[in-house]
Each structure stands twice: as C-alpha cells, then as structure tokens.
Amino acid sequence: MANTENTSEPQESQQPRKTPRKSQESHTEEDNRATARRPRPMEVLREAKAQFAELTNLEAESVTSFERTGDGWSLEVEVLELSRVPDTMSLMASYLVELDDEGQLTGYRRLRRYERGRADGRRSG
Incomplete structure (x- = not known):
C-alpha cells in the first residue's frame, strides 16, 4: 500500500505543471486567432x-x-x-x-x- 501512495503523489505533483502549459497553449491560440483576423x-x-x-x-x-x-x-x-x-x-x-x-x-x-x-x-x- 505504501507503493500505491507513492504512485499517487507524483501524479498529483504533475497536475500543476499541466495547468501552466494549458494557459500557454490558450494564450497561443488567442494570438493565432488575432493573427488570423488581421490580414497580411x-x-x-x-x-x-x-x-x-x-x-x-x-x-x-x-x-x-x-x-x-x-x-x-x-x-x-x-x-x-x-x-x-x-x-x-x-x-x-x-x-x-x-x-x-x-x-x-x-x-x-x-x-x-x-x-x-x-x-x-x-x-x-
């Protein structure tokens, strides 16, 4: 059971790292949409x-x-x-x-x- 607890801790610690990535991705998507609206x-x-x-x-x-x-x-x-x-x-x-x-x-x-x-x-x- 100690092994199960150790396995869940690293997964929880990985979640906060995903959140900044998602915000960076959404920021990039917003930039792409703004660029798409502005013609070359x-x-x-x-x-x-x-x-x-x-x-x-x-x-x-x-x-x-x-x-x-x-x-x-x-x-x-x-x-x-x-x-x-x-x-x-x-x-x-x-x-x-x-x-x-x-x-x-x-x-x-x-x-x-x-x-x-x-x-x-x-x-x-």
Missing part, C-alpha cells in the same frame, strides 16, 4: 484590387502606394480608363482606395487622369 499585406493588396475591380469594372494595372493607417489601409492604384490607339494616348487614372482594418474596401476616389505616355508635370516657380 499581400492579402490586403489582392483583396483590395479584386473589390475595386468589382465595384468599378476597372482593373488595377499597378499599385503605386500602399500604407497602413490608424484605422486600416490606404493604397493608390493606377488603372486604364480608356484604351486608345496608339497605346500612349490611352487614358489612365490614379485612384486612392481605402480599406478597414480587416481589408474590406470602405471607399475610393479618383485622384487624377492622364495620358499613358505623359509624365507628371513639374511646375517652376
């Missing part, structure tokens, strides 16, 4: 381009600016608005696209239109 930058870019195209029927040719803001994401995309021949005469546009923290499009606006072959003008003062 490339996921945000892909989703933003897809949402923008669905809303405007314009395909983003490039993303020229991308940054994290206090309440989400902001990016600037270049799109072909009107195809012309020659291609250098096609009308391009630059749009500011705003997304929430989860990567859902919350708004967009056109910043400017220009011919594809034209560089930004510099004004001398």
Whole structure:
C-alpha cells in the first residue's frame, strides 16, 4: 500500500505543471486567432484590387502606394480608363482606395487622369 501512495503523489505533483502549459497553449491560440483576423499585406493588396475591380469594372494595372493607417489601409492604384490607339494616348487614372482594418474596401476616389505616355508635370516657380 505504501507503493500505491507513492504512485499517487507524483501524479498529483504533475497536475500543476499541466495547468501552466494549458494557459500557454490558450494564450497561443488567442494570438493565432488575432493573427488570423488581421490580414497580411499581400492579402490586403489582392483583396483590395479584386473589390475595386468589382465595384468599378476597372482593373488595377499597378499599385503605386500602399500604407497602413490608424484605422486600416490606404493604397493608390493606377488603372486604364480608356484604351486608345496608339497605346500612349490611352487614358489612365490614379485612384486612392481605402480599406478597414480587416481589408474590406470602405471607399475610393479618383485622384487624377492622364495620358499613358505623359509624365507628371513639374511646375517652376
């Protein structure tokens, strides 16, 4: 019987060690869930381009600016608005696209239109 008592003591002493492990595991699970809710930058870019195209029927040719803001994401995309021949005469546009923290499009606006072959003008003062 002394042997049975010794066997139960080590089992009881092992239980407190399992409790911290479980709290560490649950903490890790919480971190994983938080990370799962927060999209990665490339996921945000892909989703933003897809949402923008669905809303405007314009395909983003490039993303020229991308940054994290206090309440989400902001990016600037270049799109072909009107195809012309020659291609250098096609009308391009630059749009500011705003997304929430989860990567859902919350708004967009056109910043400017220009011919594809034209560089930004510099004004001398």
